[in-house]
Amino acid sequence: MDEFELRGALRGTVETATPPPAMHAGAVLAEAKAAQQVRRARIAGAGSAVAVALIAVGAVFLPGMGGTDQAPGPINAATGGTSSPRPTSRTSSPSRPADPAAARSSALLADLLDAVPDGYNATNVNIMLPNGHNAFSHGSELLDSGARDYWATAPIGKSGRWGGVEAHVVDGAARDLCAVVKDVISHGGANCAVADVGSKAVVLVNDRVQQWVAHRHDNGVVVVIGQRTDLGNDLPPLGQRPLTVDDMTRFATKSDIARK
Amino acid sequence: MDDRDTGFTEYFAARSSTLRSTAFLLCGDWHRAEDLVQTTFIKLYRVWNRVAERGKLDGYVRKILVRTFLDEARRGFFRRETVTEDPGDTSLPSSTGAVEDRVVLLRALTRVPARQRAALVLRYWEDLSLEESARVLRCSTGTVKSQASRGLALLRDELPASVTL
CATH class of the missing domain: 1.10.10.10 (Winged helix-like DNA-binding domain superfamily/Winged helix DNA-binding domain)
Structure with a gap:
């Protein structure tokens, strides 16, 4: 298939697809006006909104500050809405899907949860990020470099404060390790340096709120693990990083993870 | 309905179908395509009065659409991205x-x-x-x-x- 054939094929694809009924202009206008009102209100009352949010967050997490680590219920950081608490256990791992790619990323999520230190809650607490996605998730996709990236993410909490951990298994990564790390994270990565942790050669990325460790295994697979002390939403951030560099290196260099 | 809303509604009626087709090719799903178009127009409405040159609107809206798609297509937690439902392999x-x-x-x-x-x-x-x-x-x-x-x-x-x- 060349460029001309693709051009024709794209047109054919749209022409033969059956679109839903035309979108309603009035409905979109109403959404746009509502969004603008919300935005104006946010800008006008930014100071008081912060105070209200702090009070709301305090109300949600007050029980957690009493020493229990029970997960909060679903929290939509975008809207500030919450639903009833959903107690879960850290030992609960995601069900293993039948699809090989989904199974591999699901297994990675289970490995990631195993790496979380005791004392932290790392269950499926269904915390929603500002973009509406669940922070507890896994998946796979092709990177721009052509390598296949299996990834898993989980929010982790302690005493009502939340951060996150994330892992990637990159299959087919041909470039240097720092480039691979940059490929799988969106921001930062400039402070990437080769380091020897124990007898293992890794690269270490240290940014203000995030930290990454990556290691290339003998089979060429790169395992990357990251942590950050906040979730990028209104939830109170962790006071310190949950994992040590040794913990992260242990994870990144674990041969089982690279072979799965 | 004031002039701004009238102009916006007319522009939406004229362009939304074409934009939806572009969004459909980007994301492969009509419903996601509609969400993308809606998000695009919500962003456009915010700056509608500031877009002085109506002749450049099409390019501007296309830019919003594609960048919105790319933002939403990022994967992972630190990138605030979405789970890939398609198995891929x-x-x-x-x-x-x-x-x-x-x-x-x-x-x-x-x-x-x-x-x-x-x-x-x-x-x-x-x-x-x-x-x-x-x-x-x-x-x-x-x-x-x-x-x-x-x-x-x-x-x-x-x-x-x-x-x-």
């Missing part, structure tokens, strides 16, 4: 006819990385020049060339030999 079915071929093409397209897919859609669906595509994607023309070339090569690999386009 399973082979695409062989096809038996033109309509099926289009469906297979669409599925193959969704497996092309987001920026490469955007480059293909801008170049071969929107018929934008390299320079125009580069402005939308915020990169050099050389990058657009390489992204489109890699996207096309990947698309070839993903498509079963039986598919005739």
